[in-house]
Amino acid sequence: MHPTAPYQLYYWPGIQGRGEFVRLALEAAGVAYVDVARRRGERGMEAMLASLDGAVTAHPSFAPPVLRAGELLIGQTANILQFLGARHGLAPRAQQGRLWANQLQLTIADIVNEVHDCHHPLSTNLYYEQQQPAARTRAADFTARRLPKYLGYFEGVLVHNPARGNHAVGGRLSYVDLSLFQLVAGLRYAFPNAMARQQQAWPRLLALHDSVAARPRIAAYLKSARRLPFNEDGIFRHYPELDR
Incomplete structure (x- = not known):
């Protein structure tokens, strides 16, 4: 109920x-x-x-x-x-599908943690400015190796989904699709240069992002005051020196 x-x-x-x-x-x-x-x-x-x-x-x-x-x-x-x-109908009905959706969401949580560690690689109790050299090293490794590894994995998930449509789990919208939209949007904000250089490798993932953004409820939300803008206090932060 x-x-x-x-x-x-x-x-x-x-x-x-x-x-x-x-x-x-x-x-x-x-x-x-x-x-x-x-x-x-x-x-x-x-x-x-x-x-x-x-x-x-x-x-x-x-x-x-x-x-x-x-x-x-x-x-x-x-x-x-x-x-x-x-x-609310944003996950498969069968246990196997729900476990698969949760597995993917936990993998999204892993990359989100790594994004956070790009700007706070030493300690969350230190300001970004106090750990910039380490952040540059961490971000360079992330954009060159970890980012393509994760997004390549999600691209493969979409390619090999046997159901019709551009969805991560089954043949209809799930919370995993919504989270992949947010992941791509956040990475484009934080690392626009790295994402632009590598985006041709993930056509299905970027198409999923666009299709989620175009859904009427999500499109209305993105235009509303309820959608907070990305900023340099959140997880996805844009520091030009970290996006070489």
């Missing part, structure tokens, strides 16, 4: 971050949700931090995003998407 009350999404208010993967699924499903920390100011931030507090909730999350669905409080991006996918 679907909840009668809107979902509540707890995430940092000024960045897309990992919360954006959840927002895209909620927007594509056309279900009501409240982006708590953005819409409720200081009280929203307090509510978000409370979702991480073991003294407040029996199942605290280590970090946002966190989704409240009725009495459920669900953490971890892939876990949230697995829940939403099953509930």
Whole structure:
């Protein structure tokens, strides 16, 4: 059963971050949700931090995003998407398909972590400016080796999907497609030169990005104020010196 009350999404208010993967699924499903920390100011931030507090909730999350669905409080991006996918038709019905979708989402989480480590290779407790030499080394390796390895893998997933249509899992839109859209969009923002040099290797993946962006609900979302812009406080950051 679907909840009668809107979902509540707890995430940092000024960045897309990992919360954006959840927002895209909620927007594509056309279900009501409240982006708590953005819409409720200081009280929203307090509510978000409370979702991480073991003294407040029996199942605290280590970090946002966190989704409240009725009495459920669900953490971890892939876990949230697995829940939403099953509930709103954004995942296969069969167990094998759902496991495959989750596997792909966890692989997306891996590359997202590596993108983050390009600008924070030494410590999350240091500013980017305090680790620039290491960041240059890490980003050069990422754009030359890791980025094509990951995107080549996802290209192969699309090519070998036996179902018709340009989808990662089965023959219809899934949360994995939405997350691949966000991954490509973020990489184009962070590493436009590297992406432009290599884009001919991933025609199916880029076509998936374009098809997701053209879906009516997603197109409307991307034009709305609900879609935060990429910026240099989030995961996908554009520093020209890291995109040689």
